[in-house]
Amino acid sequence: MNRYKLAMVLFILSEGTFFGLLILAYVYFRATTGSEPIAAHVLDPLKTGIFSVCLFASSGTMELGIKSLRKKNFAGLRFWLVATILLGATFLVGQGMEYLHLYRSDITISRNIFGTSFFTLTGFHGLHVFLGLVVLLIMLGLGMSKDFLAKHETAVEVASYYWHFVDVVWVVIFTVVYLWVFL
Amino acid sequence: MSDIPVTSLPHAIPHPRERMMSWVASVDHKQIGILYMTTAFFFFLCGGVEALLMRAQLAFPEEHFLSPGAYDQIFTMHGTTMVFLFGMPVLIGLANYLVPLMIGARDVAFPRLNAFSYWLLFFGGLMLYFSFFAGGAPNVGWFSYAPLSEKPFSTSPGIDYWALSLLVLGIGSVAAGINLIVTILTLRVKGMTIRRLPLFVWMTLVTSILIVMALPALNVDLVMLLIDRKLGGNFFAMAATGGSAILWQHFFWAFGHPEVYILALPAFGIISEVIPVFSRKAIFGYGYIAASTVAIGILSFAVWAHHMFAVGLGRPWDVAFAAGSMLIAIPTGVKIFNWIATMWGGSIRFTTSMLYAIGFLIFFTIGGLSGVTLAVFPIDWQVHDTYYIVAHLHYVLFGGTAFAVFAGLYYWFPKFTGRMLSERLGKWNFWLTVIGFNTTFMVQHALGILGMPRRAWTYPNLPYWGILNLISSIGAFILGIAILVLIVNIWVSLKHGERASDNPWGAWSLEWATSSPPPPENFEKVPPVRSRRPLWDLVHPDDPDWLHGNA
Numbered sequence: 001m002n003r004y005k006l007a008m009v010l011f012i013l014s015e016g017t018f019f020g021l022l023i024l025a026y027v028y029f030r031a032t033t034g035s036e037p038i039a040a041h042v043l044d045p046l047k048t049g050i051f052s053v054c055l056f057a058s059s060g061t062m063e064l065g066i067k068s069l070r071k072k073n074f075a076g077l078r079f080w081l082v083a084t085i086l087l088g089a090t091f092l093v094g095q096g097m098e099y100l101h102l103y104r105s106d107i108t109i110s111r112n113i114f115g116t117s118f119f120t121l122t123g124f125h126g127l128h129v130f131l132g133l134v135v136l137l138i139m140l141g142l143g144m145s146k147d148f149l150a151k152h153e154t155a156v157e158v159a160s161y162y163w164h165f166v167d168v169v170w171v172v173i174f175t176v177v178y179l180w181v182f183l
Numbered sequence: 184m185s186d187i188p189v190t191s192l193p194h195a196i197p198h199p200r201e202r203m204m205s206w207v208a209s210v211d212h213k214q215i216g217i218l219y220m221t222t223a224f225f226f227f228l229c230g231g232v233e234a235l236l237m238r239a240q241l242a243f244p245e246e247h248f249l250s251p252g253a254y255d256q257i258f259t260m261h262g263t264t265m266v267f268l269f270g271m272p273v274l275i276g277l278a279n280y281l282v283p284l285m286i287g288a289r290d291v292a293f294p295r296l297n298a299f300s301y302w303l304l305f306f307g308g309l310m311l312y313f314s315f316f317a318g319g320a321p322n323v324g325w326f327s328y329a330p331l332s333e334k335p336f337s338t339s340p341g342i343d344y345w346a347l348s349l350l351v352l353g354i355g356s357v358a359a360g361i362n363l364i365v366t367i368l369t370l371r372v373k374g375m376t377i378r379r380l381p382l383f384v385w386m387t388l389v390t391s392i393l394i395v396m397a398l399p400a401l402n403v404d405l406v407m408l409l410i411d412r413k414l415g416g417n418f419f420a421m422a423a424t425g426g427s428a429i430l431w432q433h434f435f436w437a438f439g440h441p442e443v444y445i446l447a448l449p450a451f452g453i454i455s456e457v458i459p460v461f462s463r464k465a466i467f468g469y470g471y472i473a474a475s476t477v478a479i480g481i482l483s484f485a486v487w488a489h490h491m492f493a494v495g496l497g498r499p500w501d502v503a504f505a506a507g508s509m510l511i512a513i514p515t516g517v518k519i520f521n522w523i524a525t526m527w528g529g530s531i532r533f534t535t536s537m538l539y540a541i542g543f544l545i546f547f548t549i550g551g552l553s554g555v556t557l558a559v560f561p562i563d564w565q566v567h568d569t570y571y572i573v574a575h576l577h578y579v580l581f582g583g584t585a586f587a588v589f590a591g592l593y594y595w596f597p598k599f600t601g602r603m604l605s606e607r608l609g610k611w612n613f614w615l616t617v618i619g620f621n622t623t624f625m626v627q628h629a630l631g632i633l634g635m636p637r638r639a640w641t642y643p644n645l646p647y648w649g650i651l652n653l654i655s656s657i658g659a660f661i662l663g664i665a666i667l668v669l670i671v672n673i674w675v676s677l678k679h680g681e682r683a684s685d686n687p688w689g690a691w692s693l694e695w696a697t698s699s700p701p702p703p704e705n706f707e708k709v710p711p712v713r714s715r716r717p718l719w720d721l722v723h724p725d726d727p728d729w730l731h732g733n734a
Contacts (some may be wrong), residue, residue: 003292003369010361010395018399021434025407025418035427110415113425117418120410 058087137146217277262325287372314344329419344409360394374712386452396564397441450587475514535609539590546582571631597683614666622658691716
């Protein structure tokens with residue numbers, strides 16, 4: 001068993017519990033306070049959906065990068081890493097625009113329980129995407145050296161685990177927060 | 184003799200020359216383990232002084248030794264300190280020191296992450312205690328129930344310090360948990376299969392899984408509380424804004440109950456090492472002890488609401504959680520029987536370590552029994568928030584965890600330092616602890632049934648309350664003297680203690696195969712592991728365990 005992969009899997013389990021409970025809190029407040037109409041009224045699933053596609057696609061580009069790495073195609077890896085970072089950054093820009101729009105419509109973290117639980121949940125996810133981007137940038141920087149990639153294939157793979165995790169969490173959050181209002 | 188597997192050798196890390204620096208910059212699991220344990224012991228003394236201040240205030244009715252505000256801060260800090268700054272770190276420190284030795288590894292899987300975990304503990308602890316100088320320590324109890332902990336009701340910055348430092352400590356604990364799991368699963372020496380692991384390592388494995396899965400529940404609660412307090416959020420605010428104070432309790436105890444087992448399972452591990460060695464018998468029912476631990480670990484996630492019977496969750500929930508809580512008594516009882524069966528017919532040596540282990544068996548069982556009474560929710564309603572709870576939790580955490588830690592200290596001190604602790608002072612230490620502990624807490628059962636609320640600053644002179652409290656306070660100071668004897672014992676033995684051989688107790692696990700204290704690389708050669716007692720096999724080549732099907 002590779003110790004680095006195992007450690008990342010355990011870290012993801014821990015983080016998964018963290019997000020699971022944040023999502024549970026969101027659902028709990030949605031059920032007890034009837035904040036559903038607010039969500040339906042102020043959120044734009046289509047626009048956020050388009051930005052979400054960027055994040056979902058970035059998991060694919062990450063995987064293509066890992067495939068290149070396994071074939072020792074380091075230039076390919078670097079290309080796909082850049083693509084992944086750009087897609088992830090686009091998602092964050094989208095989230096920033098959404099937050100700005102919500103603040104302009106006076107939906108804030110302190111206004112009501114919808115605002116509090118929405119910004120906490122999506123904000124923590126955004127923070128994790130940001131940290132993932134930092135990790136990928138480090139991989140890209142180190143990946144400029146062939147020696148690093150030849151010796152530390154695992155490092156990039158472990159980073160990709162984390163990136164997929166951030167992506168999967170968003171699948172759940174997007175479904176619960178944005179799509180559920182239509183069900 | 185088999186060589187250490189290459190995978191257990193991390194990259195060589197140069198050691199700085201200076202002595203102080205060699206500790207501060209250390210990534211060696213033994214040094215970090217010692218740092219963990221000494222830091223924990225320091226905070227144990229802080230928490231102990233806080234306990235004595237409380238008992239001094241409560242010695243007589245209508246006493247004004249402490250102000251109500253100071254009393255609130257002190258009981259909050261006592262609970263928080265003993266759980267997060269003594270209980271967890273002392274057990275993580277012990278695991279840090281022992282697990283690599285017990286599995287024949289050179290170090291933990293991630294030595295630098297290990298140092299990071301320790302320094303998070305160190306600075307997290309400092310941050311918590313800094314609150315005394317920054318406008319007041321936290322003052323709403325160690326579980327900081329909302330909405331009392333919310334901004335409108337508690338403007339003290341102490342609660343912000345409490346939440347922030349617990350986040351810091353929580354991150355450190357998760358990192359330590361991951362590190363220990365990976366170490367146990369990937370760095371075992373050849374022959375050390377999962378079914379041959381020393382039980383202490385088994386308990387550490389299950390505890391670490393609990394840490395990794397339970398601490399996030401606390402972290403979620405803490406960030407939500409901070410968002411409420413600092414950004415004006417509405418999570419736990421009054422119902423008018425849509426918040427829910429009950430959610431705090433659910434999340435807190437979803438962490439808090441596994442936490443009880445995070446503090447108890449390593450203690451079980453210590454007992455499972457100490458009792459066989461001083462009974463001169465192999466452990467009875469190894470498989471049952473390991474399997475019942477896994478059962479406890481799983482059940483511990485399903486019983487949190489037994490801390491919330493007074494909330495009024497509804498009868499079906501109360502019944503379900505009462506049943507679940509009683510179920511836990513079964514795997515725990517299995518262990519108690521296994522330890523007693525190990526002693527049965529053994530040639531018992533009453534060293535201080537063994538005395539503490541036997542004390543653990545008795546007092547932990549008493550705490551467990553009062554726990555079962557609390558699972559019966561009508562009884563819980565009656566004694567909720569009284570001294571009966573205080574008595575129960577101290578029988579489990581002091582009579583259980585702390586007694587086990589002392590058993591472990593007397594047992595492994597020779598390995599840590601190369602010197603034996605004095606048995607003469609040890610006997611004084613043990614008997615004073617037994618007398619002090621029981622005098623303090625046994626009477627609190629009665630106080631609770633008489634209705635004395637916990638966390639109350641003072642009390643009226645009702646029948647028996649004065650005398651029972653006085654007895655309890657006298658007991659606390661006897662306990663204080665017992666701890667002083669322990670400090671003297673450690674101090675004197677470190678300088679003048681009898682030199683310890685590699686294996687002074689005639690034990691059988693791998694940590695005793697190396698010198699006392701072990702060299703930086705732990706082992707030159709690890710003895711072959713063909714059974715659960717590799718050192719027995721080494722000493723008795725004519726009658727090894729693996730010949731008897733115990734492999």
